[in-house]
Each structure stands twice: as C-alpha cells, then as structure tokens.
Amino acid sequence: xxxxxxxxxxxxxxxxxxxxxxxxxxxxxxxxxxxxxxxxxxxxxxxxxxxxxxxxxxxxxxxxxxxxxxxxxxxxxxxxxxxxxxxxxxxxxxxxxxxxxxxxxxxxxxxxxxxxxxxxxxxxxxxxxxxxxxxxxxxxxxxxxxxxxxxxxxxxxxxxxxxxxxxxxxxxxxxxxxxxxxxxxxxxxxxxxxxxxxxxxxxxxxxxxxxxxxxxxxxxxxxxxxxxxxxxxxxxxxxxxxxxxxxxxxxxxxxxxxxxxxxxx
Amino acid sequence: xxxxxxxxxxxxxxxxxxxxxxxxxxxxxxxxxxxxxxxxxxxxxxxxxxxxxxxxxxxxxxxxxxxxxxxxxxxxxxxxxxxxxxxxxxxxxxxxxxxxxxxxxxxxxxxxxxxxxxxxxxxxxxxxxxxxxxxxxxxxxxxxxxxxxxxxxxxxxxxxxxxxxxxxxxxxxxxxxxxxxxxxxxxxxxxxxxxxxxxxxxxxxxxxxxxxxxxxxxxxxxxxxxxxxxxxxxxxxxxxxxxxxxxxxxxxxxxxxxxxxxxxx
Numbered sequence: 001x002x003x004x005x006x007x008x009x010x011x012x013x014x015x016x017x018x019x020x021x022x023x024x025x026x027x028x029x030x031x032x033x034x035x036x037x038x039x040x041x042x043x044x045x046x047x048x049x050x051x052x053x054x055x056x057x058x059x060x061x062x063x064x065x066x067x068x069x070x071x072x073x074x075x076x077x078x079x080x081x082x083x084x085x086x087x088x089x090x091x092x093x094x095x096x097x098x099x100x101x102x103x104x105x106x107x108x109x110x111x112x113x114x115x116x117x118x119x120x121x122x123x124x125x126x127x128x129x130x131x132x133x134x135x136x137x138x139x140x141x142x143x144x145x146x147x148x149x150x151x152x153x154x155x156x157x158x159x160x161x162x163x164x165x166x167x168x169x170x171x172x173x174x175x176x177x178x179x180x181x182x183x184x185x186x187x188x189x190x191x192x193x194x195x196x197x198x199x200x201x202x203x204x205x206x207x208x209x210x211x212x213x214x215x216x217x218x219x220x221x222x223x224x225x226x227x228x229x230x231x232x233x234x235x236x237x238x239x240x241x242x243x244x245x246x247x248x249x250x251x252x253x254x255x256x257x258x259x260x261x262x263x264x265x
Numbered sequence: 266x267x268x269x270x271x272x273x274x275x276x277x278x279x280x281x282x283x284x285x286x287x288x289x290x291x292x293x294x295x296x297x298x299x300x301x302x303x304x305x306x307x308x309x310x311x312x313x314x315x316x317x318x319x320x321x322x323x324x325x326x327x328x329x330x331x332x333x334x335x336x337x338x339x340x341x342x343x344x345x346x347x348x349x350x351x352x353x354x355x356x357x358x359x360x361x362x363x364x365x366x367x368x369x370x371x372x373x374x375x376x377x378x379x380x381x382x383x384x385x386x387x388x389x390x391x392x393x394x395x396x397x398x399x400x401x402x403x404x405x406x407x408x409x410x411x412x413x414x415x416x417x418x419x420x421x422x423x424x425x426x427x428x429x430x431x432x433x434x435x436x437x438x439x440x441x442x443x444x445x446x447x448x449x450x451x452x453x454x455x456x457x458x459x460x461x462x463x464x465x466x467x468x469x470x471x472x473x474x475x476x477x478x479x480x481x482x483x484x485x486x487x488x489x490x491x492x493x494x495x496x497x498x499x500x501x502x503x504x505x506x507x508x509x510x511x512x513x514x515x516x517x518x519x520x521x522x523x524x525x526x527x528x529x530x
Binding site for chain 2 (some may be wrong): 037041045127129132134135136137138139155161162163166167189201234235236237238240241242243244246249250251254257260261262
C-alpha cells in the first residue's frame with residue numbers, strides 16, 4: 001500500500017491544487033471533483049475518466065470501495081492535504097482528479113427531448129445549478145457557448161452535484177455555431193427573457209426545441225435574442241420584477257418536461 | 266441640509282451596523298435593507314415603514330427623489346460609511362433602515378390563492394429566493410415557522426430582491442400553530458419531499474392548498490411530513506438525485522400558478 005500523503009506542500013498536492021485554475025486544467029487535461037456526491041456520480045457514470053481518488057482515513061468507506069471496484073487508484077491523504085487540494089472551504093474528505101467528459105456538439109445533439117443552451121452564463125453556481133436542473137428535468141443535453149464560465153471550475157462541478165456526469169454536455173463553439181447545429185437538428189430556438197411578449201404557458205413545447213439562457217445579470221444579448229425563433233417570458237403573477245436565472249431556467253425546463261410527460265410516468 | 270456622515274466609527278454607523286445581528290434588530294425594532302432594488306421596493310410598497318435612507322453622493326438620483334417624495338429622510342454618507350454600515354461586500358451606494366413588515370398569521374392567510382410555509386429553512390439565500398419565487402408565482406403569502414432563519418437577516422433581505430415588501434409574510438409560531446391556522450383557512454397541506462410517492466403532475470392544485478417546505482439539507486422532519494395531507498415529489502426525469510430547495514419550491518409554486526392561470530392572463 002502506498003504511504004499516506006501528508007505534506008500539503010508536496011509537488012503532487014500543488015499539482016492537484018493547480019487544477020483550480022483554468023489554464024492548469026487545460027494544460028493537464030484534468031479537473032478536480034470535490035466531495036462525496038461528485039465522486040460517487042463520477043465513479044458510477046464515468047469511471048473510465050477518473051484518474052485518482054484522494055480520501056482521508058475516515059472517508060465514506062462505500063465510496064472508497066466503489067473506486068477500488070472500478071479500478072480507480074485510491075490514495076489516502078491527511079486532512080491538511082485534503083484541505084490544501086480542495087477549493088471548497090470545508091472539503092468533505094474525498095476528491096477525485098478526472099478527465100473532461102464533454103462531447104462534441106453533434107454527439108450531444110444526438111438523442112431526443114429538449115435541449116438547453118447556456119450563452120454567457122458567468123456565475124459558477126448558476127451554471128452548475130442549471131446543469132443540475134437540466135438533468136433533473138430530463139433535458140437531452142446542455143450546450144455551453146465559449147463565452148460562458150468553464151464548467152470544470154471546481155465551483156461549477158460542485159454545484160452540479162454529480163449531474164455533470166449524467167447528461168451530455170458540450171463546451172465551446174460560438175453562439176452562431178451552436179444555433180446552426182440546433183437548427184440542423186430540427187430544433188426551434190426559444191430565448192428565455194423577461195422582455196419576451198410570449199408567455200411560457202402559451203408556448204408550444206410539444207415539438208423539438210432548445211431553451212436559450214443568457215447572462216444572469218444582463219440577460220440575453222439583443223443579437224442572440226433576435227437570432228431565436230421565439231422570445232419567451234416566464235409569467236410573473238405578483239410584483240416581483242424577475243426570477244433569477246436558475247429559477248427561470250428550472251421553470252422553463254420543467255414546463256418542457258411536463259409537455260413530454262403529461263401525467264406521471 | 267445635514268452634514269455628510271463621514272465617520273465609519275460613529276455611534277450612528279455602529280447602530281446601523283449592529284442591525285446585522287438578530288438581537289440588535291429585535292431590540293431596535295428595525296432592520297437594514299441594502300442596495301437599490303430593496304430600497305426601491307421598500308419605498309414603493311411600504312414607505313411608511315422606512316425610517317432613514319442612507320445614500321452616497323453618486324447614488325441613484327431617482328431613488329433619492331423617491332425617498333424625498335415619500336417623506337423619508339435621506340442622509341448622505343461617504344463610501345467608507347456605506348461599507349461600514351452594510352453587510353454586503355460591495356454595497357451599491359444606498360441602504361435604508363426600516364421597520365419590520367411581517368403580519369400576524371391570520372392576516373397573512375386572508376386572501377386567495379395558494380400559501381407557502383417554510384419550516385426549518387436555515388440558509389438565508391434559500392429563504393430569500395423562495396420568498397422571491399413565491400412573489401413571482403403569485404402566492405397568497407409566505408408563513409415562516411419559528412425554527413427558520415430570521416427573514417430580516419441582511420442576506421435574506423437582499424436575496425428577496427424587494428419581494429419582502431410585495432406579499433404578506435408572517436413570522437414565528439410553531440409548525441403546529443401554522444398548520445392549524447392553514448386548516449382553519451380550508452387549505453390542504455402539501456409537503457414537498459423527495460421521498461413522496463405522489464408526483465407533482467398528479468396533484469390536485471385547483472383547490473386551496475399550502476406548500477410546506479423543509480430544511481435545505483435534511484428535508485422535512487418526519488413528524489411535520491406526517492402532519493401534512495399529501496407528500497408530493499417533483500418528478501426527476503434524468504439521473505439527478507434531487508433538486509435543491511429553491512428549485513423544487515419554484516417548480517411547485519409555478520405548478521400552482523399554472524393551475525390558477527391555465528393560459529396567459
């Protein structure tokens with residue numbers, strides 16, 4: 001058995017910690033998944049992409065077993081090393097270094113159901129929450145434009161709570177490229193925007209479509225909105241000015257899910 | 266005109282800052298609303314509860330005018346004083362000290378539409394986001410049990426983005442008292458819980474009901490769940506284990522809104 005990693009200053013620990021930065025992730029072709037939920041879903045859904053699992057002595061034994069069962073090396077580390085490796089302020093005793101799982105645009109679009117497009121989403125928590133919501137609401141895939149936050153940012157990975165490994169995610173490509181691919185796939189492009197005149201309940205969600213989400217602060221850029229087929233607004237029944245991005249996205253995605261599954265499945 | 270407040274160490278500034286703490290809020294009978302959106306909605310909807318608006322020299326002039334027009338004293342402060350007063354790391358140049366706006370349980374329950382009950386919600390951001398969502402989705406009111414986070418916590422106030430002043434909110438009272446009042450008002454109690462066997466699309470939302478939300482981490486306490494009439498689960502169509510509290514609440518509330526407004530209004 002390999003010795004416990006105990007030196008937070010070691011090169012190995014520094015290399016893992018460097019994965020907090022986009023440039024290091026791209027150079028290494030690796031990223032960091034922190035916490036039991038992320039590690040579990042990585043090991044359950046895409047074990048072949050896991051490089052190493054790092055775990056403290058009293059980490060979830062089931063997870064350590066799962067890693068061993070999938071042939072993923074597990075290395076024991078001290079609490080100090082775990083803290084040094086992780087971006088989370090309170091790492092939960094387990095983390096994994098893994099290879100990216102994004103797929104080319106065309107591969108992501110293969111399949112059925114509605115599609116989710118993120119353009120210019122910059123906040124890691126929002127991006128991760130929308131990916132989680134897309135997974136929960138049964139989206140075909142999530143397409144992330146090149147101007148958006150890097151989904152391998154540890155904060156994004158954490159906030160997907162494992163959904164990153166559950167559904168196809170495609171990264172990069174300009175909005176124009178993504179839109180062209182969606183149209184070729186026969187999808188109507190539905191912009192979600194508070195200034196839309198078409199209300200969500202009046203929108204046809206029974207035919208193939210893609211939800212296009214914009215930046216959390218300034219919404220969709222006018223040229224992106226204009227390139228869509230319909231501009232859809234989630235109705236506001238009270239006095240609130242708006243919903244935040246994750247909430248609006250969740251309402252839209254669940255409306256699509258409801259159209260696809262009219263009653264309980 | 267009164268002099269600009271420029272000493273971050275002054276008693277007045279310390280008194281405002283003390284409102285970050287629940288005990289000081291309760292002693293003073295006041296709380297702090299930070300940022301233009303909160304101050305605007307306070308002044309638009311409940312100006313009689315505003316005590317003082319504090320604004321930096323280049324604060325939104327329209328807001329300062331609005332305050333003056335509603336007879337609310339405006340006091341100019343330096344950037345350093347604004348930073349010292351506010352809980353937000355980047356205060357946006359304006360804040361107000363105001364009196365609480367919560368109403369007694371019975372008053373909150375007067376009116377039509379579905380009701381939202383928060384039991385044991387502890388995270389300020391979640392509580393605020395659910396109040397914002399309840400406003401957007403046209404809930405009758407939000408009832409907050411005594412074991413939940415204080416909604417006058419600056420983080421909650423900020424994350425309601427003004428909705429705190431838009432719909433009746435009732436604070437305190439045990440879950441038992443709240444449930445009894447809901448039943449007297451003719452409401453069915455619908456627990457939202459990932460372990461529910463009844464799916465949201467199969468739930469009757471056409472008759473009066475209250476959504477009961479639990480803690481973000483551990484869900485509803487068993488005895489609270491058992492006291493409800495139905496335990497409802499938001500369907501998960503993909504592989505996600507769950508939705509977070511704010512997302513699940515938003516989906517449930519918008520389902521209620523859709524039942525009340527079958528097509529565009």
